[in-house]
Amino acid sequence: MKKADHKKTLTTYLSYELTDLSALEEYFTEMAAKGWRLTSLESGQTFEACEPCTLRYSVQLLPTAESSDISINEKSRGYVDLCTDAGWKLVCFEGKLFVFVTDDPDVPDIVTDSQEKIDAVRKEVKRRFLSPLTISALICFAGIIFRMIDCWIHWDAETGFGSSTLEFTILFAVLVLYIHVTLFFMIKQVHAIRWVHHAERALAKGERIPYYGWHDLLRRSRCYLIERIVFMVLFVALAVFFLVLDYPVISLIMIGILALLVIVMWVDRILYRKSYTRRTLALSFIGLGILMVAIIGIAVAGILLLL
């Protein structure tokens, strides 16, 4: 949690999932009661200082929106207009997630059908599982395994640390990091599927839907933070491991990738903080993409020259 008193803003970095919409509503209401009103969901949750007040928040997963949307599309505009007519005010949105607020306790909830809430989560989970990114990630996973088996079969025992050993080690390192990221993603999705299943059973039995509270969200967020630290440590450890094995170039590349990740996150934060046009944002990302490809190309060329 970063506090910037001079600007009277507060930014928190809670990691939330599809099943945390109610928890987020609770969290924002709690923050408003403490004198912090939500202003943005981009690069963390940004709050602005205000008089402590009682506000009702509604966080909705809009089926009409796309994750890549940086402005409200026409269909979502219809949804937002209807909510505005009903007494809700749009605070901000991030991809498919829209946050509305009202100070009127008599305004009806945005979604009054519990099944609809569950359906929205189920559809999004299904979409993520079947996304081209997930499918291509699984194909890459199979490719890495296949190549590792191939390296193992054609192991050159006489030459010892030969090129096959190097390739095998690189593949192993990639695999460890890959499994870490993929497993974490899968665990999150399985968790969401389990929640949908429990929620539907509860609804069928006429019981309360097991929504998570904001304390659960805070607890889980701490776990995610630990996971990120573990990931970073693992990454650096692997870089050191390659250095010890006398592969300083690979080690340097790994550190370079880490630095690049930090730069991308930083640029992303700056770009989203400012209200740039869609064209400027698109051009910036294309430029950044070209830069990354160029860096990777130079690194690969360097390795080839050294080998």
Added chain:
Amino acid sequence: MPRETLQTLTEPMYYVLLSLTTPRCGIEIMSRAKELSGGRVIVGPGTLYTMLAKFEENGIIVHAEPECPDMTGGGTKRKHYVIATKGIAMLKQEYDRLARMAEDGKSIMELLK
């Protein structure tokens, strides 16, 4: 809301269709449904939006010109809907089903009194 669920209308669906016998925009549908049900059925704007989209997709309702553009206070920008022939048939079918159910239970309920 799978397609087959439209075979039988839920309570909010029934009141929304009842509200659409004259052209209305979203906020008017919400207040009309509440009024018709005596404040018992409240349809949230998000739920209504999803419901209207499904109804429109299935030809149960259609876009309509508002009877009086000024009645919403916001001019003609708001989308107005009205029940279609298919919707009227569904509404009648549902009304008959509910009436039959009430009739079927009538004698039993009298015995219970």
